[in-house]
Amino acid sequence: MDPEMRMTVRLPQSVTDYLDGLAKTHYTSRNAQILRIVRERIAQETQKATPTQ
Numbered sequence: 001m002d003p004e005m006r007m008t009v010r011l012p013q014s015v016t017d018y019l020d021g022l023a024k025t026h027y028t029s030r031n032a033q034i035l036r037i038v039r040e041r042i043a044q045e046t047q048k049a050t051p052t053q
Contacts, residue, residue, distance in 0.1 A: 016030070019033045019034065
């Protein structure tokens with residue numbers, strides 16, 4: 001597991017509302033939803049950078 005780093009992020013209310021909705025639907029926290037979205041984006045970018053054969 002990666003070491004943790006705490007940081008404060010300002011989000012528009014609409015984004016917070018969206019994350020809260022996802023969190024409620026998936027029985028997780030807002031933080032868990034942010035991590036999931038960021039990790040999905042990292043995976044997409046990694047796939048784009050790695051040419052397939």
